[in-house]
Amino acid sequence: MATKYVYSFSGGKGEGNGKMKAELGGKGANLAEMCNIGLPVPAGFTIGTEVCNYYYANDRKYPPELKAQVEAALKEVEKVMGGEFGSKTNPLLFSCRSGARESMPGMMDTVLNIGMNDETVISLAKKSGDERFAWDSYRRFIQMYGDVVMGLKPQTKTDPDHFEELLEHKREKAGVKFDNELTAEQLKELVAEYKAVIKKHTGSEFPTDPMEQVWGCIGAVFSSWMNDRAIVYRRMYNIPHEWGTAVNVQAMVFGNLGDGCATGVGLTRDCAVGTPGFCGDYLINAQGEDVVAGIRTPLRIEETLGKDMPKAHAELDEIGKKLEKHFKEVQDVEFTIQEGRVWMLQTRNAKRTGFAAVRIAVDLVNEGLITEKEALQKRRIPADDLNQLLQPIFDTEAKKKATKENRAIAKGINAGPGAATGQIVFHASDAEALYNKDNNVQLILVRKETSPEDLRGMKVAKGILTAFGGASSHAALVSRQMGKVCIVGCGSLVVDYDKGTISSGGTTLKEGDWISIDGFTGEVFSGKVETKPSEIVQVLVQKTMKPEESETYTRYAQLMGWVDKYRKLKVRANAEQDEAHLADAFGCEGVGLCRTEHMFFSKIQEFREMIVSETKEQREKALAKLLPFQRADFTTLFKALGSRPVTIRLLDPPLHEFLSEHHLHDDDGLADRLSKAVGISKETVERRVEELKETNPMLGFRGCRLGIVFAEITAMQARAIFEAAADLKKQGVDVHPEVMVPLVGFKTELDHQTKIIRDTAEKVFAEKGVKVDYQVGTMIEIPRAALTAGEIAKTAEFFSFGTNDLTQTTLGMSRDDYGSFIPLYRENDVIGDDPFQKIDQTGVGRLMEIACKDGRATREKLKLGICGEHGGEPSSVMFCHKLGLDYVSCSPFRIPIAKLAAAQQALES
Template sequence: MLPPTRGAAVQQDNPDITFITASAPVATASHGGRAKCLQRLVRLDLPVPRTVALSFDEVHRIAAGDTPDLEALIALLNPDGLICVRPSSEDPDWGGPGAVLNIGMNDARHASLSKTLGAAAANALYARFIQSYSIHVARLDPDMFDDMDMQADDICEQALDAYEFEAEEPFPQDVSQQLGGVLRSMARAWEGTSARLLRQAKGAPADAGLGLVVQEMVLGLGLGECGSGVLQLVNSTTGLPQTTGRYLSQSQGRDALETGAASLYIERDTRGPSLEEQAPAAFEALKAHAALMREKLREEMQIEFTIDNGRVHILDGVRVQRSARAAVRIAVRLAEDGIISREEALMRIEPRALNELLHRQIDPKAKRDVIGTGIAASPGAATGRIVFSAAAAQASAARGEACVLVRRETNPEDIRGMHAASAVLTERGGITSHAAVIGRGLGLPCVVGASSIRFQPKKRALATADGRVFREGDIITVDGSEGQILAGEPAMHEAALDDAFQTLMAWADAARDIDVRANADTPADAQTARNFKANGIGLCRTEHMFFDADRLTVMREMIFADASDDRRSALEQLLPMQREDFTELFRIMEGQPVCIRLFDPPLHEFLPTDRSGLRDLAEALSLPLSDVTRRVEAMGEYNPMLGMRGVRLGITVPEIYDMQARAIFEATIAASRDGDPVVPEIMIPLVSAKREVELVKTRIDAVAAAVRTVTGVKFDYRLGVMVETPRAALRAEDIAPHCHFFSFGTNDLTQMTYGLSRDDAGRFMSAYVQQGVYPEDPFHTLDADGVGELLKLGAERGRRARPDLTLSVCGEHGGSPESIAFCRKAGIDYVSCSPFRVPVARLAAAQLAISDKIG
């Protein structure tokens, strides 16, 4: 029995229950996107069936048991026809209850339609409605229909009997009662706890509203050409123009898209029959409607349509689903066709979606056999055979076999193996751990902190939670975009930097007002940065240049040297190698600034820790194994992160910085000979006191003077500091007079401000974020309140002492859109991030500038 009705007026100017006309009070924020789109289609004079829109407030009242005047609502539509109800949420991605078709079918209507359409068509309509009403309104068990033959002559009698048996009452015959049940069911489903949680997971607010549209049915069944389908003018995967979709004769709704449906192609196709051949007039009308919708709605739309005796009816228009690649091409084409502006095209692309274009990705249709999860540390996906050491990765690469490097955690010694691998998987680590940072720099898919898998490096095996064991040589896939590890080799989509991508990025560069540089440690990284149109190199970590086999031995000789002259002698062997690296770097980045960070890590990172490595070192140095072991153990530190590294090493072992400065200056001269003059930027790491800068600056100035004297060539350079300790930010006013620039290293600054280990925080960070301790992982999104306050203080105090001080952020936050927004407001001149994040940062910076421009 229906609840009492309110007798609410159903009319054109009623904002809660309104017949959709060109001027009806319908808005996306109050009635949902579907209702508003239907009104736009009505304004375009397209053949839309008569429709009534119910507002969010009205649906909320229906959920509470307050039913409107349903007879008055039905009277606005065809009293002798059938109706359907569809959800209309503010954002279609938020979901909603499924549509219910054929409301109004009852015994009398079934008998009438059997005469006009034939028994089979009438049976199909009635049986479909009984099934839908039973499941979605009466909430009966869907299994009750499993054993029924939906093509049987007595299917309606079977379905009615089953309903009466399960519901313990006859199937409702009154149209108002049917409609009231459907409206109430859909309204309550939207406001249920599980639906609300699902919406929130998709980014919807907890109190998001639902509108409903009640629409006259166009059956798609009957004499002449009848059916239903969908059509769009663009390929959802590539974004290229292509009339595509499906059509199924004698069908309703989206039946044509169901798996196994004997549907037709839309456009003429060699693979089978098409709508264009079967109903050419309807096909041309649909194409014309779609083109008009594209132009007037300023979007690529998918039409849901029904054909009734050859006549086209537009039931709905929805934004075409698209891949990131297609989204870029669609936005660019709309702008090039003058339908939207370039600025709007830029605003339509989610910056992080560019990762799908920059890296290989798993095909969305591929089956995923997920064996573990971790932190998505570096985007993209790659497949390879499991290896457990850097040496094994290099051997695999030499054989031409793709491999996945699996480690408990990576360290600088693993860099060569990372270069050789297709992907990296670690048991420990967070978003700014060694594996994550290097992986992003190399464009290497990486998942870290995969604690759901048991790593057994001694057994050379991985044990998964479901009991499976994967051994060295087995094939797995690492999805660094989703943080998943998969068994086997799913189908992939290749990276695609096409002409549309290049056009969009050119528009972004014209719009943005902050520079984007790249963190690049090798000439190969620099070339990638150049390819991605970075405005220079904001951070070159020189220590990564020392891990090649021919350099590592010399480096270890220098570490074991007791006297300054002996250290200098060993470093003389490294000098030409460093000079060659820097020269190539400068030549690749010709005309662009290059910021080189002086040596930063503690020296023990260059020493072996295993027995065989120690034996090899003893042999190379002609020393007893016991002496080497004792020396290595003595160099260990309780907390190397806060130990003798960075500027502390430069002051206590100054020969290293002397060699590096000389290599930089000699490379500057060599590179300037062949091209534009190079002005290198030299950055001192881990500064916390003014005197540190004075001491290092004095030595670097002396090296510069010596090189000028020997070569007779003049050159300029800029000296700056990496602000990554809280004290450096607080004492910026003292430090700035000795510098040309500050570069905020937000990875370490975050680590020191929070007292968190960036390598270990992944173990508990998700729990902290879930329980609201931190709103986001501070290593992933810059903490504006804490770390950001230090950054602003450092910037303000530094510029107070030196107004022309250049400011930058060179931690991984430099590639985060949210962090770039903060940097712009703080007056930062440029951000620097991994090469493969440069396009993301360029687009994010452009969107921020456009947002400010339009207010």
């Protein structure tokens, strides 16, 4: 029996269904599902993703059975739609669109009006009674086919856009602004000019055979799976290359058949901020690509469609409710209204901002459509999206001031909420180059409209501003998914690429000038505008806003309540005394990493005295000065955390970070001050500094090695910890310090340090007359520690994975120097994710797995955690859950993200 490659959807029945995304892609599966639930869908068929993989595995050839299956499916569509493909009397036209398993908006290619030629254009004009419509459809087809199939689409900003240049010239000559104002005669001329351009630049004639056209389009769509922008997009969102795309061939319906027709993109709820109600963009007398291309600024469905086409608007509203109820998710739909009749061309789960994701998920639960557990699914709220709710917003008073000093120069459609300030850049390639030169650069990408080719620039920009387009344009859609601040359809904005300027409201700015954009209001300001903390921060941290005053906070709190209810993994904070209040505000369950070296920077003179000391007595004298400062810092931290555990890492960095030749050079009197304080010569100070130099300090004299050679450092730090804890215990605070020894590779190293710590603890407890519950453990941050974890666990009461150094030492890759080659590695799929941002689960993760298993085999109740930077990254948090860790620890602002990721993995498990 032949393998089935083609699945029809027609006549109210689909051969597939919404659960077949792996086989049919998201678009094909949902077209079949819409058919099956009785929605009006133009007939068509889907060529499955399996063919895409066959296509690439077999030198871009198709399975032998495919041709007959496609021809049979075409005949079925002709029967249902009452037309004939290629007919000279009753022509039926097709569209050809991609459809990956996960939505990849605008990344792959589309062709409309397939089947047009010099004969069918005449028959279409007769059948429709509209000659202008027929020739407009023909010129659109030639342009799309020439771009997509015949390779004339510009690839860089310097490539000419032959078709657009001809179209613009034609509009100028005719004295009109938009394509739909051109006459049938002018469009006839344009068709001839387009064909001539194709012949000139490809050496081939434009194909007139409809079957040749449809196969050309199918091949182009499959080929677009591996274009640059699609690869970049998949890499960005972790979509496997091997999934492939499906191809959807569907009968055309027309929104450009006069003023009684329209095309649009609708959302069942606002996906910028999450407010309920069917909304979106539409254009009268237009085809679908016009809306998303952003060439014409569309009308708003919620504002005017009810007046323009009341019956169609009411039907769309009902369809939206039916889809949302059926899919239990906010939907993004494409539709065409042909002479009053509504046709559904696509539905998919809508991309949304973090603001909208939280509101929509919570509202759907409150409306009874989904459960709490369903609300927490990572496809609904990717954990990292919570970061958007914590980002700064523009200060209202600063905006008022800006209107006077910097000026509010324009206003557009707010498509991506937030506040962004940056320097103007016009081209995606320039934005990427500037970012690669300086990762801290702040850029606002300003375009007439964006296209999928701009993805790289959009990725590195702080915000996106376009002169054209609506809330469903490419810029808006992709910005929402990226969580970028975005304003589109800023009609008063004149963007001049040649001069490198933007103009609006009497103000002209050039490339490199600063502008500020408010994604909540759509306002554009010249210059910089001051920001203030988000509403969440104002409520939780600053307490300058009451919880009931913020709808954003109310829903956030409800969501986090569900998160805490379902997660298993605890979440701690990487924090010192200054960040304790932040960690507490975001609901940390302890401190997973207190870096004691950060505390020394505020008392750097005394610490440097210890460094240059030559004898133990000199060091102990300097350390005695540091003791009260350390004790006070630990007291502050313990008091803020109360009964929650606090993990304190003993001194870790190499000493040269605190005192080097650079420090002596930058501070002429430093050597003299140290000489007097310690009682040694200036030459001795300089010699000691010279001795601190290391060839590879990351693998040098640091971590527990410092504590072993200079045991008095460990003793001082342990005393400061236990004195602070004992004093608070006497005051009724139930303190739980955990003393962590860094960079252990041998059990003997940990034994040495543990003895000093425990001996010091007993002395302090005897002096204070009180005992404190505490633990001693280690960081697992070098491979040998992971591989000998069973042995080390005989001494260690807890492990905390220091994945920053564990990644460096496992991969032999310096996180300070890898920037020179890692972009190329990722670009060429040498590796997948950046290993310093997401745990390398097959390499570093394997070592973690060994350490967990062997450690708990020795000590059954061994506490396991992670304190590296990966502790707040969602996929890494989920991996830690799978390993059976007790907690993750991350920076305070990542706590909500880690908690949500932990809940999502707990529910998925």
